[in-house]
Amino acid sequence: MNDNIEHVRRISAVMKNVCMAIMVVIPVSHILIWTNFEKAQSLGFYHRTSYMDGYLLTSNLVTGFFISGFLALVAFMAVRALRKFFIQTSIGDIFAVKSAEALSRFAKLLIFYTIVSIPIETLLSIAMSFNNPVGERLLAVSLQTYDVTLIFLSFVIFAISWVMKESVLIAEENAQIV
Amino acid sequence: MPIIVNLDVMLAKRKVKSKDLAEAVGITVQNISLLKSGKVKGIRFGTLEAICDYLDCEPGDILEYRREQS
Numbered sequence: 207m208n209d210n211i212e213h214v215r216r217i218s219a220v221m222k223n224v225c226m227a228i229m230v231v232i233p234v235s236h237i238l239i240w241t242n243f244e245k246a247q248s249l250g251f252y253h254r255t256s257y258m259d260g261y262l263l264t265s266n267l268v269t270g271f272f273i274s275g276f277l278a279l280v281a282f283m284a285v286r287a288l289r290k291f292f293i294q295t296s297i298g299d300i301f302a303v304k305s306a307e308a309l310s311r312f313a314k315l316l317i318f319y320t321i322v323s324i325p326i327e328t329l330l331s332i333a334m335s336f337n338n339p340v341g342e343r344l345l346a347v348s349l350q351t352y353d354v355t356l357i358f359l360s361f362v363i364f365a366i367s368w369v370m371k372e373s374v375l376i377a378e379e380n381a382q383i384v
Numbered sequence: 385m386p387i388i389v390n391l392d393v394m395l396a397k398r399k400v401k402s403k404d405l406a407e408a409v410g411i412t413v414q415n416i417s418l419l420k421s422g423k424v425k426g427i428r429f430g431t432l433e434a435i436c437d438y439l440d441c442e443p444g445d446i447l448e449y450r451r452e453q454s
Contacts, residue, residue, distance in 0.1 A: 383427065
């Protein structure tokens with residue numbers, strides 16, 4: 207039992223640092239992608255947006271930067287909540303209200319991220335093709351298997367965090383019975 | 385809460401120390417202290433039985449229901 211807890215603590219400490227790294231990578235990559243958009247798109251980023259060569263202006267990029275920036279901010283906050291969860295578990299507070307709340311917050315933000323990413327990508331498609339010639343502007347609404355899987359996983363994590371939260375409350379109440 | 389814990393009264397009547405009761409019942413002195421001050425959400429039948437056995441009393445001597453005045 208103690209060995210397992212020690213194992214959980216060690217893995218949590220690693221995950222905490224991974225989350226910290228992701229929290230740095232998100233804003234940096236966001237800036238790098240939008241300052242080198244064409245190259246980033248050739249690498250697979252924002253491949254669903256469409257613009258015509260020669261019609262991509264700075265105004266499109268600035269608008270796109272802010273629109274997708276909102277999504278990056280939500281992702282950043284979700285990772286921050288996950289980091290809080292791993293901070294708690296790394297100090298051995300596995301079944302604590304704080305841990306359950308952090309996991310619940312992460313799940314809620316993940317659900318929000320997945321749902322909001324659909325209209326955000328639609329807005330992005332408009333913003334990026336706004337300067338295209340008339341008739342070439344694009345309004346794309348897409349829902350891929352990836353999105354559905356992410357929504358499903360988010361709800362699963364949310365349900366687990368809910369169960370965990372209730373368990374913690376029951377355990378705390380039991381601890382008050384002598 | 386309208387349930388009053390009179391454990392301190394019974395301990396004084398029987399001239400028993402909290403430490404001795406804790407040892408006899410098998411719970412910590414801190415828990416006895418919490419029980420005496422009524423800062424617990426419940427008491428197990430097993431604990432109540434052991435306390436009654438050691439102090440030679442009835443559950444009603446330890447727990448009392450006092451109706452709250454509205």
